[in-house]
Amino acid sequence: MATDRDAERDAITAAMQRLLDGCPTRSTGALTTLQLAAEADVKRWVLTHKHVDLKEEFTRRKSEANGIPPAFQHLHARAVDAEAAAQALREDNDQLRERVSVYAQVIHELRTELDRRTDNSTQRSPVRSLPAGVT
Numbered sequence: 001m002a003t004d005r006d007a008e009r010d011a012i013t014a015a016m017q018r019l020l021d022g023c024p025t026r027s028t029g030a031l032t033t034l035q036l037a038a039e040a041d042v043k044r045w046v047l048t049h050k051h052v053d054l055k056e057e058f059t060r061r062k063s064e065a066n067g068i069p070p071a072f073q074h075l076h077a078r079a080v081d082a083e084a085a086a087q088a089l090r091e092d093n094d095q096l097r098e099r100v101s102v103y104a105q106v107i108h109e110l111r112t113e114l115d116r117r118t119d120n121s122t123q124r125s126p127v128r129s130l131p132a133g134v135t
Contacts, residue, residue: 005050008042012054015040020061022069031062031069 018024019031019039027038036058037044047055068076 008040008046009051009054011042012036012040012047012051016054016058016061019058020065020069022072029069031058031065033058 015026015036016039019027019029019036022029024035024039026041027035029035033047033055034044036055037047040047047058065073066076
């Protein structure tokens, strides 16, 4: 004959498995004690005071999964890879900005030098108009 205690334990165990499998039916799917209680449809205190061993088992299994349900670990790995790629792109972008800044400085200096030389050559050989009647 199953008791209320046995029914709670069965519900908590089933809920734990659903959360760890990434298949929640009553909760957000987060691997927390509160969401385990919601998934099992029991009050949180039932886990923290009445079925402490199941709460501890859940905590242990959650730690083994690094807090990520096994069903979502492949997505987590992809997210980590995407973040690494984004960081590499940010670093490349920073390097390109530095190069553009250097190029802009060089262009400015070259333009300044060209303007200075143009001004000097204009002053050395001014265009003189020919006297009237001379062709």
